Amino acid sequence: MVIGAGVIGTALAVQLGSGGQRGGGPRADGDVQVWLLDGGEPGAGTTASSMAWINAHSKTPRHYHELAVSGMRAHAALVRATGPAAYADGGGGGARGPGWYRPGGALRWASAEAGLDELRRTVARLRDWGYAAEWIPVTRARELEPALRIEDAAQVAYFPDEAAVDPRPFVAHLLAAARARGVHVRTGEAARVVAIDTAGGRVRGVRCAGGETVPADVAVCCAGWRTPAVAALAGAYVPLVPGDAPGSEAPTLLAHLRPDEAAGPPLTRMVLSPRLHARPLAGGRVYLEALDLNDEVDQHTPAARVTALGRELHARARAMLPGLAGTARLAGARVCTRPLPPDDNSIVGPHAEAEGLYTVVTHSGMTLSLRLGELVARELLTGRDAPELAPYRPARFVRPEGVPRTP
Numbered sequence: 001m002v003i004g005a006g007v008i009g010t011a012l013a014v015q016l017g018s019g020g021q022r023g024g025g026p027r028a029d030g031d032v033q034v035w036l037l038d039g040g041e042p043g044a045g046t047t048a049s050s051m052a053w054i055n056a057h058s059k060t061p062r063h064y065h066e067l068a069v070s071g072m073r074a075h076a077a078l079v080r081a082t083g084p085a086a087y088a089d090g091g092g093g094g095a096r097g098p099g100w101y102r103p104g105g106a107l108r109w110a111s112a113e114a115g116l117d118e119l120r121r122t123v124a125r126l127r128d129w130g131y132a133a134e135w136i137p138v139t140r141a142r143e144l145e146p147a148l149r150i151e152d153a154a155q156v157a158y159f160p161d162e163a164a165v166d167p168r169p170f171v172a173h174l175l176a177a178a179r180a181r182g183v184h185v186r187t188g189e190a191a192r193v194v195a196i197d198t199a200g201g202r203v204r205g206v207r208c209a210g211g212e213t214v215p216a217d218v219a220v221c222c223a224g225w226r227t228p229a230v231a232a233l234a235g236a237y238v239p240l241v242p243g244d245a246p247g248s249e250a251p252t253l254l255a256h257l258r259p260d261e262a263a264g265p266p267l268t269r270m271v272l273s274p275r276l277h278a279r280p281l282a283g284g285r286v287y288l289e290a291l292d293l294n295d296e297v298d299q300h301t302p303a304a305r306v307t308a309l310g311r312e313l314h315a316r317a318r319a320m321l322p323g324l325a326g327t328a329r330l331a332g333a334r335v336c337t338r339p340l341p342p343d344d345n346s347i348v349g350p351h352a353e354a355e356g357l358y359t360v361v362t363h364s365g366m367t368l369s370l371r372l373g374e375l376v377a378r379e380l381l382t383g384r385d386a387p388e389l390a391p392y393r394p395a396r397f398v399r400p401e402g403v404p405r406t407p
């Protein structure tokens with residue numbers, strides 16, 4: 001039983017389905033029934049709003065970096081297995097298809113006034129760890145992305161193995177694969193899990209808002225930023241940064257730009273400047289995010305303020321992509337909540353409160369989804385711990401005094 005059909009739950013369901021042997025060794029029980037329940041629409045939670053940059057750029061410590069690198073490799077392997085249909089239109093890699101994957105790497109630049117020391121440290125650390133990261137001349141960056149305005153004095157780093165995915169078609173692909181492997185999928189308000197039944201110290205099933213009870217030996221909480229509330233249904237403690245608390249750092253601001261259709265796609269790959277992160281999306285749209293503006297929002301920010309901050313993103317985009325000026329329209333600025341563990345590293349593993357209760361929640365979930373799906377499915381299907389997941393167990397967090405066991 002997987003609770004939550006964002007990118008994390010859906011990628012796991014694929015691996016648990018009847019084809020689970022692919023990455024998980026022999027199944028203990030050939031008759032396992034897998035359910036995937038979502039109280040909304042699959043992929044419509046945080047996943048839908050993700051920048052979805054596939055990278056291991058800022059992941060520390062080293063074991064978390066390696067997990068992210070294996071996540072990047074898992075994406076590349078899925079793309080190879082899928083063929084040209086995996087590529088999104090307008091992708092930087094030349095191949096075009098109806099899919100989700102945009103190769104072409106990432107460009108990041110900085111100047112002596114803004115961010116250069118930090119970029120130098122990042123490139124040095126990544127090269128030391130064997131990650132593809134190179135300094136390139138500004139002229140080369142302009143060849144790669146002709147629409148970009150990059151100051152002559154900028155120092156540009158290129159990360160050729162990085163990529164981006166388009167979240168909606170990616171989750172649609174995973175969901176179709178899960179269904180093809182016999183996973184039972186239930187979505188919509190009636191499928192929202194409102195109780196996890198336990199007896200004799202172990203999970204027995206879940207109850208849904210629509211009244212249905214689904215028996216289960218295992219319940220995997222993949223409910224994104226709502227995971228603490230879902231795990232608490234069985235008395236377990238998952239300490240994400242509270243998404244809905246005033247001033248919380250989990251919510252972030254993003255906007256989409258819809259350029260003039262005649263202008264063609266203004267970007268083909270991820271670009272990161274000190275003031276703006278941008279990437280191409282389907283239909284020639286551009287995704288925008290600025291780290292400093294994230295501090296200005298939480299889930300309670302008034303709509304008028306979100307719109308004003310969206311205009312600021314728009315202005316920064318026009319400065320970075322001058323060809324857009326005047327023709328690009330803001331296609332919606334919004335606040336979206338990240339599932340944010342307090343130490344930034346994933347939370348993955350069983351809970352002592354009930355046998356069969358398991359959590360998978362993480363930031364960087366677009367990068368990590370496929371790899372976590374493989375590792376978690378292998379653990380659940382074989383009963384053997386994956387050493388790669390040892391640093392991420394929920395037990396590293398101690399329930400503070402005064403936090404009750406029941407919701």
Ligand SMILES: Cc1cc2nc3c(=O)[nH]c(=O)nc-3n(C[C@H](O)[C@H](O)[C@H](O)COP(=O)(O)OP(=O)(O)OC[C@H]3O[C@@H](n4cnc5c(N)ncnc54)[C@H](O)[C@@H]3O)c2cc1C
Binds near residue numbers: 054222336
């Ligand atoms: C602005 C932004 C930018 C990001 N950029 C990147 C990036 O560049 N690279 C990267 O790798 N990651 C990035 N992330 C992080 C990444 O998007 C998330 O880690 C990932 O989407 C989380 O997926 P999820 O499946 O855990 O959560 P979600 O997508 O939120 O899915 C959880 C699902 O659980 C369901 N659910 C909740 N409660 C219940 C219940 N009681 N019963 C049934 N269903 C329930 C919800 O309906 C939802 O569909 C970004 C996130 C944000 C917000």
